[in-house]
Amino acid sequence: MIAPQATETKHWSFHTDLEKIGWLIIHSPEGSVNVLSREAIMELETLVARIEDLASSGEVLGVALLSGKDSGFIAGADVSEFDAMSDFSVLPDALRRTHALFARIESLKVPVVAGIHGFCLGGGLELALACHYRIAVNDDKTRIGFPEVNLGIFPGFGGTGRSIRQAGPVDAMSIMLTGKMLRAGAARGLNLVDKLVRHRDMLAWEARKAVLSRRKSEQASLSKRLMAVGPLRSYVAGKMREQAGKKARKEHYPAPYALIELFEKHGNDWRAMIRGEVDAFVPLMGSPTAANLRRVFFISESLKKQGIKGAKFARVHVIGAGVMGGDIAAWCAYRGMSVTLQDLDMARIQPALDRAKKLFQKRYKKKREVDAAMLRLTADPQGLGVPRADVIIEAVVEKLEVKQAIFSGLEDRLKPGAILATNTSSIELERIAEVLKDKGRLIGLHFFNPVAQLPLVEVIRSRFNSEEAIGKGASFAQAIGKSPVVVKSAPGFLVNRVLMPYMLGAVERVEKGESKELLDAAAVAFGMPMGPIELMDTVGLDVGKSVATELGHDVPEGSLFARLIASGKLGRKSNEGFYKWEKGKAIKGPVPPHADLAALGRELVKPLVDMTEVVVTEGVVASPDLADIGVIMGTGFAPFLGGPMKARADGRA
Numbered sequence: 001m002i003a004p005q006a007t008e009t010k011h012w013s014f015h016t017d018l019e020k021i022g023w024l025i026i027h028s029p030e031g032s033v034n035v036l037s038r039e040a041i042m043e044l045e046t047l048v049a050r051i052e053d054l055a056s057s058g059e060v061l062g063v064a065l066l067s068g069k070d071s072g073f074i075a076g077a078d079v080s081e082f083d084a085m086s087d088f089s090v091l092p093d094a095l096r097r098t099h100a101l102f103a104r105i106e107s108l109k110v111p112v113v114a115g116i117h118g119f120c121l122g123g124g125l126e127l128a129l130a131c132h133y134r135i136a137v138n139d140d141k142t143r144i145g146f147p148e149v150n151l152g153i154f155p156g157f158g159g160t161g162r163s164i165r166q167a168g169p170v171d172a173m174s175i176m177l178t179g180k181m182l183r184a185g186a187a188r189g190l191n192l193v194d195k196l197v198r199h200r201d202m203l204a205w206e207a208r209k210a211v212l213s214r215r216k217s218e219q220a221s222l223s224k225r226l227m228a229v230g231p232l233r234s235y236v237a238g239k240m241r242e243q244a245g246k247k248a249r250k251e252h253y254p255a256p257y258a259l260i261e262l263f264e265k266h267g268n269d270w271r272a273m274i275r276g277e278v279d280a281f282v283p284l285m286g287s288p289t290a291a292n293l294r295r296v297f298f299i300s301e302s303l304k305k306q307g308i309k310g311a312k313f314a315r316v317h318v319i320g321a322g323v324m325g326g327d328i329a330a331w332c333a334y335r336g337m338s339v340t341l342q343d344l345d346m347a348r349i350q351p352a353l354d355r356a357k358k359l360f361q362k363r364y365k366k367k368r369e370v371d372a373a374m375l376r377l378t379a380d381p382q383g384l385g386v387p388r389a390d391v392i393i394e395a396v397v398e399k400l401e402v403k404q405a406i407f408s409g410l411e412d413r414l415k416p417g418a419i420l421a422t423n424t425s426s427i428e429l430e431r432i433a434e435v436l437k438d439k440g441r442l443i444g445l446h447f448f449n450p451v452a453q454l455p456l457v458e459v460i461r462s463r464f465n466s467e468e469a470i471g472k473g474a475s476f477a478q479a480i481g482k483s484p485v486v487v488k489s490a491p492g493f494l495v496n497r498v499l500m501p502y503m504l505g506a507v508e509r510v511e512k513g514e515s516k517e518l519l520d521a522a523a524v525a526f527g528m529p530m531g532p533i534e535l536m537d538t539v540g541l542d543v544g545k546s547v548a549t550e551l552g553h554d555v556p557e558g559s560l561f562a563r564l565i566a567s568g569k570l571g572r573k574s575n576e577g578f579y580k581w582e583k584g585k586a587i588k589g590p591v592p593p594h595a596d597l598a599a600l601g602r603e604l605v606k607p608l609v610d611m612t613e614v615v616v617t618e619g620v621v622a623s624p625d626l627a628d629i630g631v632i633m634g635t636g637f638a639p640f641l642g643g644p645m646k647a648r649a650d651g652r653a
Contacts, residue, residue: 027068062211072118152290168224292642307475325395326352340385526601527638
């Protein structure tokens with residue numbers, strides 16, 4: 001009987017037990033998640049060399065690779081090192097060294113089994129795929145995928161070839177090109193995972209059995225592999241480019257196209273795909289797109305540090321069952337909270353409940369999950385939920401007197417410590433709070449349409465608010481999966497303040513006879529997710545006019561804009577505005593020819609960029625970084641440019 005042996009490094013621990021199973025545990029000393037830093041990879045090299053020796057001498061029959069962190073397996077490579085690693089004199093050798101290490105793991109004569117819980121992303125998944133067998137916890141917390149495309153790159157530790165080997169070319173390329181994170185069951189269905197367990201505490205037991213049974217994963221079926229053979233591969237690559245073109249332009253986001261090109265060259269040979277990674281990956285890592293996307297990532301991560309630790313929210317009461325109020329209520333219910341939705345009568349509330357059910361049906365796979373979410377969302381015409389709510393959000397029409405009337409009757413009904421918030425899109429909080437005895441209790445929580453898709457919530461601070469009140473607001477936004485950006489109470493706050501000159505400038509050009517299709521196409525060519533005219537229709541012409549008026553912009557009575565509103569053509573919600581809408585999509589005519597669409601786009605976006613500079617100068621947001629992330633999240637401003645302030649600084653806007 002051999003005594004257990006143990007080795008500790010900064011990032012790893014390794015020991016063998018009496019059954020000759022080696023237990024390799026990763027536990028990054030800094031941060032809440034494990035990451036594969038350069039230091040962690042170098043330590044792993046040393047440990048793999050030891051495992052090779054133990055395997056050769058028969059002292060180890062196999063290895064189980066597990067995480068010692070509650071958050072999950074490995075969240076990927078260490079993004080904080082990416083700027084230094086983008087150096088062309090450093091990156092190629094570092095990639096080849098990691099490739100060689102993962103190949104050594106794969107070539108071990110004893111089985112290596114990865115036990116996955118929580119996050120298994122990017123480089124973490126690449127390491128798991130280099131193991132011989134993978135077991136994952138099948139719960140709501142496990143997420144498996146390749147999010148690298150969101151940072152302007154693609155998997156670079158051999159994940160391109162190994163994922164194709166396991167899942168087949170179509171499925172593997174799909175998850176790499178979209179950055180989609182899979183639940184454990186879906187990953188099992190794609191053959192990225194071999195076995196599912198119900199609880200994390202079952203991982204070690206199942207890994208032990210897998211090692212002793214020398215289990216090994218099977219490759220993708222022949223029918224799947226055929227999609228990368230011969231002329232089929234070029235056809236599949238063409239379809240992939242077509243799909244990528246619908247979401248991103250090559251000049252804006254080169255990574256998906258570089259990955260497709262790599263697949264077209266080597267997709268029939270997963271080992272050749274891995275060998276080709278380095279040459280294709282290195283230019284992407286050093287590109288302006290990747291650098292800006294990394295900056296956006298770090299600013300986004302910084303938003304998570306806001307708020308009050310330990311703040312909990314179980315009950316939400318929303319007043320106003322229109323599009324915004326109803327969708328805020330539905331989103332809170334989707335995120336697991338108990339929600340009461342108030343309006344004058346059931347006739348006004350029912351459409352919101354119907355929309356909520358559609359959201360739940362789209363987001364959930366099982367009927368019981370949809371039913372449970374619907375039970376969390378209750379119609380409440382009498383406002384009985386107010387005294388029990390942890391958060392009360394007003395989302396009625398954008399009229400000062402209406403909002404004041406609502407709040408004047410609420411204050412004495414609130415439980416101690418409850419958040420009192422308005423979803424106003426442009427009215428200063430100080431004016432709304434005039435009717436309150438405790439004016440510091442009212443904060444702004446400004447959501448964006450569509451609520452289920454846009455991640456930003458502006459947490460609006462008035463001169464009456466305490467740090468605690470704003471911290472609670474930021475905590476609530478995070479609790480429902482949104483990103484809070486704190487802004488000062490000022491007309492239009494951040495996003496609407498910068499959007500209005502942009503949208504109204506485009507509307508004015510349409511009034512003068514320019515093609516709305518051309519203007520929208522130019523904005524998209526610049527990098528916006530949709531053009532300003534389509535955006536005005538999406539926001540709602542009535543809402544646009546209300547915000548414009550609040551910000552002091554003139555909307556002439558005889559203008560096309562005013563005439564559309566007067567005739568009830570309010571945009572997407574009424575199925576007609578500047579465009580006609582069918583099934584949620586604008587019906588557009590042909591785009592007139594233009595010599596330089598991107599240049600026209602820069603011209604259109606200039607008022608937005610100019611106003612962002614003004615807002616930063618006035619201190620509406622605390623920094624240019626926060627302005628950039630707020631405008632990106634709230635308007636979809638081109639992330640590959642890093643935001644309006646960064647784009648202006650780089651001479652690109």
